[in-house]
Amino acid sequence: MIGNAIRMMCRSPKSRAGYHFAAAIGLRSSLEGLAPEIPDWALDQHTLKGRAMARGLDHFRTEGAKLIPPPTADDPYEGEAYRLWALKQQGK
DSSP states (O other), rough: OHHHHHHHHHHHHHOOOOHHIIIIIIIHHHHHHHOOOGGGGSSSSTTTTHHTTTTOOIIEEETOOOOOSOOOOOOTTHHHHHHHHHHHHHTT
């Protein structure tokens, strides 16, 4: 599987956009003191502030996991994944 992923990446169109994005955000932050504002919808169970706001799996499913543009096909594993994640959270 790793070999297939490497082959696909080698054949894909090349871009330096990720590197430029890191410089535009990271350097601006360190050189000019700019801290990007984190939008409310991004505060979910994966952040300290989101956990303090009691945002759990339901909030993540409805807000944090949104894809834009939305997928064009159904995900046959979505329901089972969320069911298992809920069970995992109950076991904490």
